Each structure stands twice: as structure tokens, then as C-alpha cells.
Amino acid sequence: MKDVKVRSARDRLVVWMAVGLILLSVWWALRDLRSSSPTPNQSTNPALMPEAISLVTGDEPLVDVLTRPGCPVCHMIPGIPGATGQVGPPLVLGTTGPQRLKDPGYRGEAKTVHEYIVESVLEPQRFVVQGYPAHTMPTWYGSKLSALALEKIAAYLERQTEGSSAP
Ligand code: HEC
Structure with a gap:
């Protein structure tokens, strides 16, 4: 019983780390988009x-x-x-x-x-x-x-x- 609890705690940690990574990459992508838009280059204008x-x-x-x-x-x-x-x-x-x-x-x-x-x-x-x-x-x-x-x-x-x- 104790063993199962430890494993599920570890699983939850893995899930949260994955969620964190996804959020981080979304933030990164959005940040990239925002910083590139003021330059009127051929791909944005x-x-x-x-x-x-x-x-x-x-x-x-x-x-x-x-x-x-x-x-x-x-x-x-x-x-x-x-x-x-x-x-x-x-x-x-x-x-x-x-x-x-x-x-x-x-x-x-x-x-x-x-x-x-x-x-x-x-x-x-x-x-x-x-x-x-x-x-x-x-x-x-x-x-x-x-x-x-x-x-x-x-x-x-x-x-x-x-x-x-x-x-
Ligand atoms: C999207 C922006 C953009 C547009 C549109 C654009 N240029 Fe440029 N041009 C640049 C940038 C940035 C540089 C400087 C970097 C480089 O040398 O590539 C440059 C450099 C130059 C240079 C060299 C200038 C120097 O001082 O040595 C000339 C000449 C030039 N452009 C002419 C033109 C002409 C003519 C047009 C239209 C037919 C044009 N450019 C359209 C962005 C642009």
C-alpha cells in the first residue's frame, strides 16, 4: 500500500514536470512571435x-x-x-x-x-x-x-x- 502511494506521488511529479515543460515552450513560442512582429520583414508584413x-x-x-x-x-x-x-x-x-x-x-x-x-x-x-x-x-x-x-x-x-x- 505504501509502495503504491510513493509511486503515484512520483507519477504526479512527472506529470507536473511535463505540464511545466509544455507551458514553458508555449510561453517561449509566444514571446518569439511578439518580439519579431515590430520588424516589417517579408514574413510579417x-x-x-x-x-x-x-x-x-x-x-x-x-x-x-x-x-x-x-x-x-x-x-x-x-x-x-x-x-x-x-x-x-x-x-x-x-x-x-x-x-x-x-x-x-x-x-x-x-x-x-x-x-x-x-x-x-x-x-x-x-x-x-x-x-x-x-x-x-x-x-x-x-x-x-x-x-x-x-x-x-x-x-x-x-x-x-x-x-x-x-x-
Ligand atoms: C524589410 C525592410 C527592407 C526593405 C523593404 C528594403 N530594404 Fe534595403 N536594407 C534593409 C536593411 C535591414 C539593410 C541593411 C542590412 C543589409 O545590408 O542587408 C538594407 C540595406 C540596403 C542597401 C545598402 C545600404 C548601405 O548603406 O550600404 C541598399 C542600397 C538598399 N537596402 C536598397 C533598398 C532598395 C532600393 C529597396 C527597395 C527596392 C530596399 N532596400 C528595400 C531593409 C530593407
């Missing part, structure tokens, strides 16, 4: 899903070329209304482009700021700007931006400097 964006041909006005793919959601871009995003660096490549190319950590293939911009849009993981999150900028722009659109983006951004960053 429906406006940044590739299906939501039609091909940008480059014949659109420049504002649309930059706004339709959602760049302003994450970037400050001088001269583009509403482009006040803080997730990525301000797109003042006239100032920052030369610094990136000189960065000892830069492993890309670009030789000019223009090439660096095109590379950054097509392969954002090539060089992750220090202080900003990796795996955040969408990696599918190559299928949504025509060569002309990319040219226009690079030609515009390489002319923007820190001084022009006031809206």
Missing part, C-alpha cells in the same frame, strides 16, 4: 510579400519605382515623400557608398557606388551594413525590378548625400 508586388518596369515615375517595391517601409530616402523607414540605413549612398567599398569587411564585387547599389538590391546578404539586421531586406527584388528600374534606382541613390537627408 503582407505588403512586402512578393505576390503583392507587380513588376516595376522602370517606365513609372521615379517615386513609384522606389515606392512600389516598398523601399520606404524600411529606408529613409531623400526626396521621396513618406520614405522615413528606420529598419535599414538611410539611402544616402553618395555619402555612404564610398565608405562601404572601403570597408575591410566588404566582400562584394562592386567597384563603383552604382554597382554597389545594384548588388545591395539583388543580393542584400552580400554585405550587411554594421548595426542593421541581416536577413531582413527582401531577397527577391531581382524578379520584381527590371534592369531599367534598377538603373534608375542606382542613378538616383548614388546622388543622395547626408546633407540632402532633410525631408
Whole structure:
């Protein structure tokens, strides 16, 4: 009789430990969900899903070329209304482009700021700007931006400097 009681006490302990583990993992999952939602990356922001964006041909006005793919959601871009995003660096490549190319950590293939911009849009993981999150900028722009659109983006951004960053 005493033996049975000891065993059931032990069983109860095992059950409570299991319940505790389940609660802990539920809490962990919820915590993960909450902490990831403020970053508007491609998996949490429906406006940044590739299906939501039609091909940008480059014949659109420049504002649309930059706004339709959602760049302003994450970037400050001088001269583009509403482009006040803080997730990525301000797109003042006239100032920052030369610094990136000189960065000892830069492993890309670009030789000019223009090439660096095109590379950054097509392969954002090539060089992750220090202080900003990796795996955040969408990696599918190559299928949504025509060569002309990319040219226009690079030609515009390489002319923007820190001084022009006031809206
Ligand atoms: C979901 C957020 C997000 C969107 C949308 C986004 N970017 Fe980015 N971008 C980032 C982040 C974060 C970085 C910095 C990390 C890195 O280098 O990958 C970055 C880096 C860059 C860089 C390198 C900047 C530098 O200072 O070296 C360029 C250029 C750039 N983005 C252009 C664009 C353009 C053009 C678009 C629209 C076609 C765009 N981005 C859309 C988040 C985004």
C-alpha cells in the first residue's frame, strides 16, 4: 500500500514536470512571435510579400519605382515623400557608398557606388551594413525590378548625400 502511494506521488511529479515543460515552450513560442512582429520583414508584413508586388518596369515615375517595391517601409530616402523607414540605413549612398567599398569587411564585387547599389538590391546578404539586421531586406527584388528600374534606382541613390537627408 505504501509502495503504491510513493509511486503515484512520483507519477504526479512527472506529470507536473511535463505540464511545466509544455507551458514553458508555449510561453517561449509566444514571446518569439511578439518580439519579431515590430520588424516589417517579408514574413510579417503582407505588403512586402512578393505576390503583392507587380513588376516595376522602370517606365513609372521615379517615386513609384522606389515606392512600389516598398523601399520606404524600411529606408529613409531623400526626396521621396513618406520614405522615413528606420529598419535599414538611410539611402544616402553618395555619402555612404564610398565608405562601404572601403570597408575591410566588404566582400562584394562592386567597384563603383552604382554597382554597389545594384548588388545591395539583388543580393542584400552580400554585405550587411554594421548595426542593421541581416536577413531582413527582401531577397527577391531581382524578379520584381527590371534592369531599367534598377538603373534608375542606382542613378538616383548614388546622388543622395547626408546633407540632402532633410525631408
Ligand atoms: C524589410 C525592410 C527592407 C526593405 C523593404 C528594403 N530594404 Fe534595403 N536594407 C534593409 C536593411 C535591414 C539593410 C541593411 C542590412 C543589409 O545590408 O542587408 C538594407 C540595406 C540596403 C542597401 C545598402 C545600404 C548601405 O548603406 O550600404 C541598399 C542600397 C538598399 N537596402 C536598397 C533598398 C532598395 C532600393 C529597396 C527597395 C527596392 C530596399 N532596400 C528595400 C531593409 C530593407
